[in-house]
Amino acid sequence: MHSFDDFRAIVKADEPLAPHVWFRLGGPASYMARPGTLEELLGLLRRCRSEEIPFKILSGGSNVLIRDEGVKALVIHLESPAFSDVAVRDNVVEAGAAVPLTALISQTARAGLGGLEFLTGIPGTVGGALRGNAGDRQGAIGQLVLRATVIDASDEVQVRERDDLSFADRASNLDEPVILSAEFELEKADPEAVVRRMRRIWIVKKENQPYGHQSSGCIFKNPSPDLSAGMLIEQAGLKGAKVGGAEVSDRHANFIVAHPGASANDVLQLIDQIRQRVWQQFGYELELQIQIW
Ligand SMILES: Cc1cc2nc3c(=O)[nH]c(=O)nc-3n(C[C@H](O)[C@H](O)[C@H](O)COP(=O)(O)OP(=O)(O)OC[C@H]3O[C@@H](n4cnc5c(N)ncnc54)[C@H](O)[C@@H]3O)c2cc1C
Incomplete structure (x- = not known):
């Protein structure tokens, strides 16, 4: 057991994680923290480093499957208003890591800026989207990034400029422990036209x-x-x-849906079956896009 007594107000032990992830499955975190300020976040990271406590960052929870046994780590849930600011200057928008993508697209549309619409319908936040370069066939979030502010492995806040960033298919080199915020370069656009594009994509x-x-x-x-x-x-x-309550979606075969009563283990077994079958029939080794904790 670790002691987070001095962080009592923001750290809870044995905290269920299922309510915080889109799969709604999986066991608890040994500890879960909800830092309300950058100082609190830095304090937690320093504690983890000095006492060698493993930690993980959870944002929207739309790309994570939690194992039934839970997570033996401090899970830091980035959700507070301190990480949710949006500021627009000319055609540049700066957004905190915890800003949901949907909120970012609609706020920039209201400010007469477009370019992010292709992210419509992708749940999750700016931080999670940057980590995995979220997007679809029309593009990915990385192509619009000017710079990102991160906390590095020495618990220092650093700014990483566009020239230093690289994004690939559902991956980025933003591999520091925490992404705090990012600036995106957008284009002037008629707000109504942006909303129409969002609606079409959503349909x-x-x-x-x-x-x-x-x-x-x-x-x-x-x-x-x-x-x-x-x-x-x-x-x-x-x-x-x-497998049990987990099923390959009949609408989109790359989605697994969890019915009532499903366990994370059902999903994991179904993933194994899919991998084996695709390997046997087509010779492709499917690589996971979701994170398994
Ligand atoms: C119905 C549905 C549809 C989806 N459609 C798409 C799609 O079309 N395209 C697509 O790309 N994705 C899609 N996704 C997946 C998911 O929405 C994206 O990957 C999203 O960007 C994840 O963001 P999140 O905030 O939920 O991240 P989380 O699930 O909370 O975390 C994902 C990973 O990012 C890390 N992370 C999160 N925030 C930070 C941070 N601030 N700093 C450092 N690391 C961080 C976490 O540690 C974890 O490893 C879909 C998901 C669902 C449920």
Whole structure:
């Protein structure tokens, strides 16, 4: 047991994580913290470093599957207003890591700026989206980033400029422990036209993805830009395949949905089955897009 007595107001022991992730599955965190200021966050990180306590950052929880046994670490939930500011200057918007993508797109649209609409329908926050370079076939968040403010492995706040950043398919080199905020370069746009584009994108996404269910988006990365993991899973005849309460979505084969009574273990077993079948039938080793904690 570690002692977080001096952080009593913001750290809880044995805290359930399922309510904080989109899958709504999995066990508790040994400790969970909700820092309300940058100083509190830095204090927690220093404590973790000096006492060698493992920690993880949780934001929107839309890309994480928690194992049933839970997480033996301090889970730091970034959600407070201190990490949720949005400021617009000309065609540049600066957003805190905890800002939900939907809020960012609508606030910039109101300010007459466009360019982020392709992120419509992607749950999660600026921090989570930057870590995994969220996006779709139309683009990814990394292409709009001017600079990002992070906390590095020595607990120092640093600014990383565009030239120093690289983004790839659902991946980025923003690998510091914490992303605090980022600036995005957008273009002037008619707010109504932006909202119309958002609506169109939302209609298409809702038709093709199982939004009404507990899921965590795409489970696997696409093997290549022109070969989708969903298509391979579908062609392997796995749409509708089930383990316990976990099922391969019949709407989008790269989604697993969790029905009432499902466990994280059901999802993990289904993931194994999908990987084995796709490997046996097509010779592709599917790589995970979701994080498993
Ligand atoms: C219905 C649905 C549809 C989806 N559609 C898409 C899609 O079209 N395209 C797409 O790319 N994704 C999609 N996703 C996946 C997910 O929404 C994105 O990956 C999202 O960007 C994750 O953000 P988050 O805040 O929820 O991150 P979390 O799930 O909280 O965390 C994800 C990872 O990022 C790390 N992280 C989070 N915040 C920070 C931070 N501030 N600093 C450092 N590390 C951090 C976490 O430690 C973790 O490793 C979908 C998910 C769902 C449920």
